[in-house]
Amino acid sequence: MKRVVILTGAGISAESGISTFRDSDGLWEQYRVEDVATPEGYAKDKALVLDFYNQRRRQLATVEPNEGHKQLVRLEQYYDVQIITQNVDNLHEQAGSKNVLHLHGELTKARSERNDDLIVDIGYNDIHLGDKAPDGAQLRPHIVWFGEAVPNIEPAAALCEQADFFVVVGTSMNVYPAAGLIHYVPRTSPCYLVDPKAVTISRNIKVIQEKAGTGVKKVVDELIELCNK
Ligand code: APR
Numbered sequence: 001m002k003r004v005v006i007l008t009g010a011g012i013s014a015e016s017g018i019s020t021f022r023d024s025d026g027l028w029e030q031y032r033v034e035d036v037a038t039p040e041g042y043a044k045d046k047a048l049v050l051d052f053y054n055q056r057r058r059q060l061a062t063v064e065p066n067e068g069h070k071q072l073v074r075l076e077q078y079y080d081v082q083i084i085t086q087n088v089d090n091l092h093e094q095a096g097s098k099n100v101l102h103l104h105g106e107l108t109k110a111r112s113e114r115n116d117d118l119i120v121d122i123g124y125n126d127i128h129l130g131d132k133a134p135d136g137a138q139l140r141p142h143i144v145w146f147g148e149a150v151p152n153i154e155p156a157a158a159l160c161e162q163a164d165f166f167v168v169v170g171t172s173m174n175v176y177p178a179a180g181l182i183h184y185v186p187r188t189s190p191c192y193l194v195d196p197k198a199v200t201i202s203r204n205i206k207v208i209q210e211k212a213g214t215g216v217k218k219v220v221d222e223l224i225e226l227c228n229k
Pocket residue numbers: 008009010011012014015020021022023026086087104169170171172173174175194195196197199210211212213
């Protein structure tokens with residue numbers, strides 16, 4: 001089976017009702033990144049940061065995967081599909097995708113402030129000040145903040161090196177190292193981009209300038225046709 005690697009960002013979840021970060025109505029218009037998405041912000045005001053992610057998690061409990069997420073599941077009948085997502089929501093998993101690698105963490109998990117490897121499932125529950133990990137340390141969101149290492153970047157790069165096709169959906173490609181993953185994809189492997197806005201990518205790529213809800217289906221249809229040839 002040939003392998004399709006898909007890199008997704010906030011745009012794939014936009015039609016489910018989750019705000020993106022850098023669009024005009026995006027989260028970074030309402031909040032300062034430094035306050036809610038850095039270790040320094042967390043050290044300064046833990047309650048504020050916990051509340052920010054508690055709100056995101058509560059919202060996640062109310063939304064559902066959209067056509068974009070669902071179309072990617074269809075592809076699994078034909079290809080080894082590997083999704084690398086920058087999203088902290090679980091909508092790919094809810095849609096039924098089997099292989100999902102989260103680069104920036106997961107809202108439904110928390111971890112020990114003292115031990116990055118001590119990760120617990122919290123579902124859609126809030127994290128409060130005073131909530132403890134099994135090692136007795138305060139629980140923090142299992143989110144990769146700006147300035148923190150991205151532990152899953154190496155397995156992600158390894159997947160990209162083995163990609164027969166590469167598809168980018170709904171990311172402004174502003175945040176590294178995620179945006180650099182495309183450079184690991186073999187030069188001979190066709191690449192696709194689904195985004196309603198123009199996104200700058202320094203590589204030959206077939207652009208479908210549409211929202212994920214309709215654009216992903218076009219890529220999936222084309223890939224299935226190629227598989228049947
Ligand atoms: N379908 C597809 N793409 C869409 C849609 C849609 N319905 N709506 C918006 N988009 C596109 C936008 O045009 C933009 O290119 O989604 C992209 C969203 O970009 P960002 O808001 O920058 O989100 P993302 O690229 O995922 O951000 C990367 O930045 O703040 C951090 O950790 C956060 O993982 C996030 C990272």
